[in-house]
Amino acid sequence: MKISTLRNNLRDYGLLISLIVIIGFFQIVTNGILLQPLNLTNLILQNSYIVVMALGMLLVIVAGHIDLSVGAASGFIGGLAAILMVHYEWSVTLTIIVALLVGMLIGAIQGWFVAYARIPSFIVTLAGMLVFKGSALALLQGQSIGPFPLAFQSISTGFLPDPFGGKDIRVFSLIIGVVLAGIFVGIDWHQRFKAQMHGLNKEPTALFAVRNFLFAAIIIYLAWQLSTYKGLPTVLILMGVLILFYQFIAGRTVIGRRIYALGGNEKAARLSGIDTSRLIFLTFANMGLLAAVAGIIFAARLNTATPKAGNGFELDVIAACFIGGASASGGVGRVIGAVIGAFIMGVMNNGMSILGIGIDYQQVIKGLVLLAAVFFDVYNRNRSQFG
Amino acid sequence: MAQEPILSMRNISKSFPGVQALDNVNLTVYKSEIHAIVGENGAGKSTLMKVLSGVYPYGQYEGEIHFEGKLQRFEDIRDSEAQGIIIIHQELALVPMLSIAENIFLGHELAKAGIIDWHTAYVRAQELLNRVGLKELPSAIVGRLGIGKQQLVEIAKALAKRVRLLILDEPTASLNETDSEALLRLLLELKAHDITCILISHKLNEVMQVADRITILRDGTTIETLNCAETLVKEDHIIRGMVGRDIQHRYPQRRPKIGEVIFEVRNWRVYHEQYVDYEVIKGVSFNVRRGEIVGIAGLMGSGRTELAMSLFGHAYGRRINGQVFIDGREVNVSTIGDAIRHGLAYVTEDRKGWGLILEQEIRKNVTLANLPKVSQRGVIDENSEAKVAQGFRESLRIRCSSIEQFVVNLSGGNQQKVLLSKWLFTQPSLLILDEPTRGIDVGAKYDIYTIIDGLAAEGKGILLISSEMPELLGMCDRIYVMSEGQFVAELPRSEASQERIMHAIVSSVQS
Numbered sequence: 054m055k056i057s058t059l060r061n062n063l064r065d066y067g068l069l070i071s072l073i074v075i076i077g078f079f080q081i082v083t084n085g086i087l088l089q090p091l092n093l094t095n096l097i098l099q100n101s102y103i104v105v106m107a108l109g110m111l112l113v114i115v116a117g118h119i120d121l122s123v124g125a126a127s128g129f130i131g132g133l134a135a136i137l138m139v140h141y142e143w144s145v146t147l148t149i150i151v152a153l154l155v156g157m158l159i160g161a162i163q164g165w166f167v168a169y170a171r172i173p174s175f176i177v178t179l180a181g182m183l184v185f186k187g188s189a190l191a192l193l194q195g196q197s198i199g200p201f202p203l204a205f206q207s208i209s210t211g212f213l214p215d216p217f218g219g220k221d222i223r224v225f226s227l228i229i230g231v232v233l234a235g236i237f238v239g240i241d242w243h244q245r246f247k248a249q250m251h252g253l254n255k256e257p258t259a260l261f262a263v264r265n266f267l268f269a270a271i272i273i274y275l276a277w278q279l280s281t282y283k284g285l286p287t288v289l290i291l292m293g294v295l296i297l298f299y300q301f302i303a304g305r306t307v308i309g310r311r312i313y314a315l316g317g318n319e320k321a322a323r324l325s326g327i328d329t330s331r332l333i334f335l336t337f338a339n340m341g342l343l344a345a346v347a348g349i350i351f352a353a354r355l356n357t358a359t360p361k362a363g364n365g366f367e368l369d370v371i372a373a374c375f376i377g378g379a380s381a382s383g384g385v386g387r388v389i390g391a392v393i394g395a396f397i398m399g400v401m402n403n404g405m406s407i408l409g410i411g412i413d414y415q416q417v418i419k420g421l422v423l424l425a426a427v428f429f430d431v432y433n434r435n436r437s438q439f440g
Numbered sequence: 441m442a443q444e445p446i447l448s449m450r451n452i453s454k455s456f457p458g459v460q461a462l463d464n465v466n467l468t469v470y471k472s473e474i475h476a477i478v479g480e481n482g483a484g485k486s487t488l489m490k491v492l493s494g495v496y497p498y499g500q501y502e503g504e505i506h507f508e509g510k511l512q513r514f515e516d517i518r519d520s521e522a523q524g525i526i527i528i529h530q531e532l533a534l535v536p537m538l539s540i541a542e543n544i545f546l547g548h549e550l551a552k553a554g555i556i557d558w559h560t561a562y563v564r565a566q567e568l569l570n571r572v573g574l575k576e577l578p579s580a581i582v583g584r585l586g587i588g589k590q591q592l593v594e595i596a597k598a599l600a601k602r603v604r605l606l607i608l609d610e611p612t613a614s615l616n617e618t619d620s621e622a623l624l625r626l627l628l629e630l631k632a633h634d635i636t637c638i639l640i641s642h643k644l645n646e647v648m649q650v651a652d653r654i655t656i657l658r659d660g661t662t663i664e665t666l667n668c669a670e671t672l673v674k675e676d677h678i679i680r681g682m683v684g685r686d687i688q689h690r691y692p693q694r695r696p697k698i699g700e701v702i703f704e705v706r707n708w709r710v711y712h713e714q715y716v717d718y719e720v721i722k723g724v725s726f727n728v729r730r731g732e733i734v735g736i737a738g739l740m741g742s743g744r745t746e747l748a749m750s751l752f753g754h755a756y757g758r759r760i761n762g763q764v765f766i767d768g769r770e771v772n773v774s775t776i777g778d779a780i781r782h783g784l785a786y787v788t789e790d791r792k793g794w795g796l797i798l799e800q801e802i803r804k805n806v807t808l809a810n811l812p813k814v815s816q817r818g819v820i821d822e823n824s825e826a827k828v829a830q831g832f833r834e835s836l837r838i839r840c841s842s843i844e845q846f847v848v849n850l851s852g853g854n855q856q857k858v859l860l861s862k863w864l865f866t867q868p869s870l871l872i873l874d875e876p877t878r879g880i881d882v883g884a885k886y887d888i889y890t891i892i893d894g895l896a897a898e899g900k901g902i903l904l905i906s907s908e909m910p911e912l913l914g915m916c917d918r919i920y921v922m923s924e925g926q927f928v929a930e931l932p933r934s935e936a937s938q939e940r941i942m943h944a945i946v947s948s949v950q951s
C-alpha cells in the first residue's frame with residue numbers, strides 16, 4: 054500500500070522531477086551557465102512561443118486531433134504584422150488586433166474543414182501548413198522585414214518596471230516571485246484541505262510538505278536570479294497568465310470538461326447532448342489565435358519577420374504535449390504537463406547550444422528524449438492497470 | 441459419473457488499488473461438466489476467469505491453479521491457450537472488418553512459411569461453422585452479422601484451437617431468446633464431446649437449464665457450490681446466495697397512476713444511414729402517458745433502437761420526418777441538445793460505444809449530460825459534482841472503490857448503473873431505456889426496476905425497450921410490438937402475454 058501510493062504520486066510528479074533532473078544536469082555540465090540570470094532570461098524568451106502554442110495544441114490533442122500548421126501559421130502572422138507596421142505604417146495596437154483576428158480566422162477555417170466537413174485534421178492542417186508557408190514567402194517576397202516600432206519590440210524585450218528603483222536587484226520582480234510562491238502553496242494547501250474533507254486525499258503529509266517547500270524554493274530562486282538581471286520579462290508574465298487561464302479552462306470549466314469527453318469518446322459525448330462539431334471548431338480557432346500570439350512574440354523578439362520564421366515549431370509544440378503525457382488517441386493530457394514538456398525541450402535546446410553540440414545531434418537527442426518520455430508513460434500506465 | 445476434477449483453483453486472491461476483487465476463492469470443475477458461476481455485478485466472476493486464463497499472469501494473484509493435474513503458472517493468454525483453456529470474454533473480440541474465416545484463424549493462421557493457405561482455412565472454417573450451427577459463408581464480413589451470430593463465430597474460433605476448457609463470460613447477455621436457446625444447445629453438444637465449460641451468466645433460468653453444478657460468488661468469496669444432479673436447486677436459493685438476502689419479488693408491486701399523454705409521435709419515418717433508400721422506420725405512431733411504463737417488444741433488428749435514437753435528437757438516421765408532441769405541443773427535436781432540453785433522455789444499449797467515457801472517472805461520466813446543473817457561469821463546482829455522483833453511487837449501489845475510479849475498471853453491471861445515473865441526473869420527463877438490464881444481476885435489476893417504477897410514480901413517462909419478455913410483462917402498463925420497422929400490435933397489460941407478443945411478430949412477418 055505504502056509503496057503503491059508513493060509510486061502513484063511519483064508518476065504524477067515524474068514529469069516535473071524529470072525537468073528538474075534535466076535542469077540539474079545541464080547546470081552542472083555547463084558549469085552553472087544555464088541558470089545564470091542572463092541565460093535564464095534568454096531561456097524563457099526562447100521558449101515562450103512554444104509554450105504559448107503548446108497550450109492550444111494540448112486542447113487540440115485532447116479533443117482527439119492534431120494541428121501541423123501552427124509553425125507555418127505563426128510565421129505567416131509574423132510576416133503579416135511586419136508588412137502592416139513597416140510598409141503600411143499601421144499602429145502597433147491595430148496591427149496586433151488584426152494579426153490576432155487573422156490567426157483566429159486561420160484556425161477557424163481549418164476547424165471548419167475538420168469539424169463540419171469531417172476531413173481528418175492531419176490532412177487539413179498538413180494542407181494548411183503548405184498554404185501558410187507559401188503565403189508567408191509570397192507576402193515577404195523572400196525578404197526579411199524590420200525593424201519594428203519600439204512598442205512592438207517591447208512585447209518580447211520588455212521587463213517589468215521596478216517602482217522601488219532597486220539598483221543591483223529588481224525588488225518588485227523579486228516580491229512578485231515570493232508572492233507567487235505563496236499563492237502556489239496556498240492553493241495547494243487549500244486543495245489538500247478540500248480533498249481531505251471529501252476523504253479523497255491520498256498524499257502523505259511528508260511528501261506534501263517536501264513538495265511544497267521545494268516548489269516554493271525553486272520559484273523564489275528563479276525570481277531572485279531574474280531580479281539580479283533586468284527583472285521579470287513581460288513575456289513571462291503574459292505566458293504565466295495564459296498558462297493559468299488555460300489550466301483553468303481545461304480543469305474547471307464546462308467547456309474544458311466537454312473537450313475531454315469529446316476526445317475520450319466522441320459518440321458518447323454527442324449522445325450526451327454536446328455539440329461536438331462546434332467544440333472541435335472552437336478548439337481549432339483557439340489554436341489559430343494562440344499561433345498568432347506566438348507569431349507576434351517571435352517576430353518581436355527577432356525584431357524582423359523572416360520567411361523562415363516558424364519553421365518546425367509545430368514539431369516542438371507537439372512533442373511538448375506528448376512529453377507532457379497527452380495521449381495521441383485523445384481524451385488524456387494536462388495543460389501543466391504540456392508546459393513542463395515545452396520547458397524540457399527548451400532546456401535541452403538551450404543547454405546543448407551552450408555546450409556547443411551541433412544542430413544535427415541536438416535533433417537526434419531530442420527525438421530520443423521524446424520517444425523515451427512517451428515510452429515510460431505508456432509503460433507506467435500499463436503497469437498500473439494490471440498491478 | 442466418475443467425477444474427476446479437470447481444474448481446481450485454490451485460495452485465489454486478487455486485489456486492485458482499493459478493491460479486493462477476489463478473496464480466497466476456491467473453484468473445482470469436473471471433467472466434461474457445465475459449471476456455472478453466478479454472482480452479483482462486481483462479485484469477481486470476470487476477474488476469476490481472467491486469473492485462470494492468464495490475463496492476470498502468475499505473480500499478480502495469490503493462490504494456485506491446478507489444471508489437468510498439474511500446477512499451472514500462466515504468464516499470458518498464450519500459455520493458457522496452449523493448455524486448452526479458451527476464454528470468450530464479456531466483450532466480444534472480433535475484428536468487424538474481417539471475414540469469418542479470417543477472424544477464426546486470427547493469431548494462429550494456417551500458414552506455411554508465412555503464406556496463408558486460404559483454401560484449407562475456408563474448408564476448416566466451414567466445418568467449424570457447421571459444428572456450431574451457423575449458416576453463413578466463411579467469407580462473410582463479421583461486422584455485418586448480428587450479435588447472436590458473432591457469438592457463434594467466437595465459439596467457432598475457440599473450437600479451432602485445441603479446446604479442453606471453454607469459458608464463456610455472459611455469452612447470452614445480448615442475445616434474444618432464440619439465439620440463446622441455440623447457444624445453450626450447442627454447449628450441451630460440446631459437453632457430449634468431452635469439452636468442459638464454465639458459463640457465467642445472470643440469466644438464472646438458463647443456468648439452471650444447462651448447468652451440472654453452480655458456484656456462487658459474493659463480494660469476491662465463494663459462497664457455495666450446488667450440485668444440480670443431487671438436489672433440486674431452487675432459483676430463490678441461488679439468489680439468496682448471490683445477494684445475501686431474500687428477494688421476495690422480481691418486480692416491484694406497481695400501482696400505476698396514469699395521467700394524460702405526455703409524449704406522442706405521429707407517423708415517424710426514418711431512412712437508413714448508409715443505404716439511403718432503405719426505410720428503417722415505416723410510419724410509426726404511438727404515445728406515452730404520465731406515470732405510464734410503455735414497452736416495445738420485438739426481435740433483434742426490428743428497428744427499436746433506430747426508432748429510439750432517431751427520436752432522440754435525430755441521433756440515428758436520415759430523411760427523418762414525422763411529428764413529436766410533448767405535453768400536447770409539437771416540438772422540434774432535431775438535435776440532441778433540443779431533445780434533452782425538452783426532457784427526453786435515452787439510455788443506450790451500447791454502453792461502451794455510445795454510452796460511457798471509459799477512461800474517465802465515474803463522477804465525470806455521471807454529470808456529463810447535465811453539466812450546467814453543477815456549474816456556475818461555466819465553471820464546474822467539483823464539490824457539488826462529487827455530491828451528485830456520491831448520491832447516485834449510494835442510491836443505485838454502484839460498487840466501486842470511489843467515485844474517482846475510472847469507469848473502464850468497473851464490472852459490466854456497474855458500468856450500466858453509471859450510465860443510468862447519467863440520464864437520471866438530467867431529470868427527464870420521458871426516459872427511453874434501451875435494454876437497461878442487460879448483464880445486470882437479479883438484485884441490481886430489482887433496484888433498477890424500483891427506480892423506473894419510482895420515476896413513473898412521479899408522473900414521468902417511461903419507454904422501455906427490451907428483449908427480455910418477462911421484463912416487459914413484469915413492468916409495462918402497455919406493450920407495443922415492433923416488427924420490421926412498424927408497430928404491429930398494441931397490448932394493454934391485461935392482455936399481454938409471451939404468446940401474444942410472439943404471435944403478433946410471427947403473423948406480421950408472414951403477411
Ligand SMILES: Nc1ncnc2c1ncn2[C@@H]1O[C@H](COP(=O)(O)OP(=O)(O)OP(=O)(O)O)[C@@H](O)[C@H]1O
Nearest residue numbers: 456461481482483484485486487849850851852853
Ligand atoms: N482493472 C481493474 N482495476 C480496478 N478494479 C477492477 C479492475 N477490474 C475489476 N475491478 C473491480 O473488481 C471487482 C470485480 O469485478 P469483475 O469484473 O470480476 O465483476 P463481475 O463479477 O464480472 O461483474 P459483472 O457481472 O458486472 O460482469 C469490481 O469491484 C471491479 O470494480
Ligand SMILES: [Mg+2]
Nearest residue numbers: 486530851852
Ligand atoms: Mg463480468
